[in-house]
Amino acid sequence: MSxxxxxxxAKALLEQALPNAEITVNGDGYKYEAIVVSEEFEGMNxxxxxxxxxxxxxxxxxxxxxxxxxxxxxxxxxxx
Numbered sequence: 699m700s701x702x703x704x705x706x707x708a709k710a711l712l713e714q715a716l717p718n719a720e721i722t723v724n725g726d727g728y729k730y731e732a733i734v735v736s737e738e739f740e741g742m743n744x745x746x747x748x749x750x751x752x753x754x755x756x757x758x759x760x761x762x763x764x765x766x767x768x769x770x771x772x773x774x775x776x777x778x
Contacts, residue, residue, distance in 0.1 A: 702727035703763040708755060715754030729766040739773045747771035 705723045712721045712734060719736035732751055739747045751769050758764035 700761050700763045702765075703730075703758045705730075708732065708758060708764060711758065712751065712754050715750070725764075729768070730764055731768040731770070733770045735772050735774055735777055737774060739771055740775075744771070 703725070705725050708725070708730065709721050709723045712719065712723070712732065716734060716736045716738055719734050719738070721735075722731075722733040724731045732755075734747075734751055738750070742750070748769050748771060751771055752759065752767075755764060755767070759767070
C-alpha cells in the first residue's frame with residue numbers, strides 16, 4: 699500500500715490540469731475533499747466535471763495514495 703497523498707500533492711496535480719482554477723484540497727490521509735472553481739466547467743454537467751477532477755488525480759487514485767474523494771466542482775458564476 700502506498701503512502702497517503704498530501705493535500706499539497708493533490709492540489710498541485712489539479713493546478714496542472716486546471717491552471718486558472720481556485721482549488722482547495724483538505725484531507726486526513728484517507729478522506730479528501732476537493733473544491734474546484736473553474737471557468738473550464740462552464741457547459742459541463744456534474745459527471746463531466748467530476749471526471750475532469752478524477753482525471754487530474756488519476757495517478758494518486760490508481761496508485762492507492764488517495765481514497766474517499768468528495769468533489770465540489772463549480773463555475774465562478776455558481777459561487778458568486
